[in-house]
Amino acid sequence: MNIKPSMDRTLSEDEYEQHLKASRELLYDYLPLTDEQWEVFKQGFKIRKYHKGDFILNEGETERFLSIVLTGCTRHYIMVKGEEKSFDFSFQHEFNCSYSSFIQQEPSRFFIQALEDCVLASIHHDFLQQLYQHYPESNKFGRTAVEQYYIWREQREISLMTGSAQERYLRLMQKYPIYLEQVPLKYLASYLNIKPESLSRIRKKLFEER
Amino acid sequence: MNIKPSMDRTLSEDEYEQHLKASRELLYDYLPLTDEQWEVFKQGFKIRKYHKGDFILNEGETERFLSIVLTGCTRHYIMVKGEEKSFDFSFQHEFNCSYSSFIQQEPSRFFIQALEDCVLASIHHDFLQQLYQHYPESNKFGRTAVEQYYIWREQREISLMTGSAQERYLRLMQKYPIYLEQVPLKYLASYLNIKPESLSRIRKKLFEER
Structure with missing residues (x-):
């Protein structure tokens, strides 16, 4: 590197x-x-x-x-x-x-x-x-x-x-919404220890449930 | 609790x-x-x-x-x-x-x-x-x-x-042998984020390779 x-x-x-x-x-x-x-x-x-x-x-x-x-x-x-x-x-x-x-x-x-x-x-x-x-x-x-x-x-x-991947995501979003506002999803996924495609699935699911 | x-x-x-x-x-x-x-x-x-x-x-x-x-x-x-x-x-x-x-x-x-x-x-x-x-x-x-x-x-x-579970185990043992000396394996496994049975497998494998 x-x-x-x-x-x-x-x-x-x-x-x-x-x-x-x-x-x-x-x-x-x-x-x-x-x-x-x-x-x-x-x-x-x-x-x-x-x-x-x-x-x-x-x-x-x-x-x-x-x-x-x-x-x-x-x-x-x-x-x-x-x-x-x-x-x-x-x-x-x-x-x-x-x-x-x-x-x-x-x-x-x-x-x-x-x-x-x-x-x-x-x-x-x-x-x-x-x-x-x-x-x-x-x-x-x-x-x-x-x-x-x-x-x-x-x-x-x-x-x-x-907690599960979805719980980690929800907790961060509720407590620190700035992460969703300022951090690209690909970086957010690895921060939450979630694969990018799993994060997309979680977000899609949560969006449909609203 | x-x-x-x-x-x-x-x-x-x-x-x-x-x-x-x-x-x-x-x-x-x-x-x-x-x-x-x-x-x-x-x-x-x-x-x-x-x-x-x-x-x-x-x-x-x-x-x-x-x-x-x-x-x-x-x-x-x-x-x-x-x-x-x-x-x-x-x-x-x-x-x-x-x-x-x-x-x-x-x-x-x-x-x-x-x-x-x-x-x-x-x-x-x-x-x-x-x-x-x-x-x-x-x-x-x-x-x-x-x-x-x-x-x-x-x-x-x-x-x-x-690193893998085995790498985490080896690193801890090399750097801080006191963990193996003083901590029961069931507690050590969860500290390393490994299932107890996986830790046993890793230890058996390492022992046989010696």
């Missing part, structure tokens, strides 16, 4: 400042920084733009960034015997990261690809470690971020362990 | 102090506390003893404790249509917690049962929140603990997505 990572796109200074401002607002619940603290914190941010289809991270690369999706959405997938298996999606205002790779600074097991044009606000691993060291309160940010990730993984694992 | 939680067993003062001392040593990498800080921290600890088969947490109960296994091991499982599905195991010196339940203070989706006689060093949720507030450095402890949990969940999810 050898896909060249896409280059970041250039931004005007105005755009850059606007995105930074949005990032601060999004992070505020986790990290209520004073203006002075923000001046330090924002130096570690990088605003990254990607086009639909661009690769944000390749399998085998080490994840250097913990990002927030400012606009767009991404797909995380793993290659299993030549087949792409969707592992996760990140939508607007959610975190986006190959998180185990980021924590351990080891090669990522999966790809991250832009499902639409995307803007990410990304903080570099090394900078975050410095923050953790010098601003103990930033550990609270790190803790709550990874807690959210953890809950998400546990829910997903339980969902894969329980 | 209505299983009465087991009562904690009483301990002599000596035993209690010994277990606390062991907990401090185990936690030291995460939480290098001064003697003075430890005097505060240890007030939030509870040493809990369980007999083999006791229920440490029931489905539907809220997890109040983040624990370390001082001795013994535990099994976490979920009931799916009347069938027990192993979700996790905690061995000696590892964390033991229904972690999403603990973070959100919501009912647990799974049971935690003592696979052997167990001693747990457990810190209460409310006390930990106070520590987070008053000792910012304890957020680092919380962050690194949940990071370890996260990595574990991601590895497990990827392991369930990839």
Whole structure:
């Protein structure tokens, strides 16, 4: 597997400042920084733009960034015997990261690809470690971020362990309709661990029953 | 499902102090506390003893404790249509917690049962929140603990997505032989998402090939 990572796109200074401002607002619940603290914190941010289809991270690369999706959405997938298996999606205002790779600074097991044009606000691993060291309160940010990730993984694992394919599909649609709105069905099927043709059958059946 | 939680067993003062001392040593990498800080921290600890088969947490109960296994091991499982599905195991010196339940203070989706006689060093949720507030450095402890949990969940999810039943079995045995040493096969099968009879077949085949 050898896909060249896409280059970041250039931004005007105005755009850059606007995105930074949005990032601060999004992070505020986790990290209520004073203006002075923000001046330090924002130096570690990088605003990254990607086009639909661009690769944000390749399998085998080490994840250097913990990002927030400012606009767009991404797909995380793993290659299993030549087949792409969707592992996760990140939508607007959610975190986006190959998180185990980021924590351990080891090669990522999966790809991250832009499902639409995307803007990410990304903080570099090394900078975050410095923050953790010098601003103990930033550990609270790190803790709550990874807690959210953890809950998400546990829910997903339980969902894969329980219920029929149709139940998994219905549960996701009811709880997170954004998946049906933004994710192509072929990607959704593998995320739900259903064959694409089975997902089509389930959807047809549910439509006829309405 | 209505299983009465087991009562904690009483301990002599000596035993209690010994277990606390062991907990401090185990936690030291995460939480290098001064003697003075430890005097505060240890007030939030509870040493809990369980007999083999006791229920440490029931489905539907809220997890109040983040624990370390001082001795013994535990099994976490979920009931799916009347069938027990192993979700996790905690061995000696590892964390033991229904972690999403603990973070959100919501009912647990799974049971935690003592696979052997167990001693747990457990810190209460409310006390930990106070520590987070008053000792910012304890957020680092919380962050690194949940990071370890996260990595574990991601590895497990990827392991369930990839490879045949035999590959999953071999990988676990090579990487974590403790599972074969301490976990009865019927529990191991559901953890690997394999039917017990298939696991027996795999083991027989591997044995004959040796």
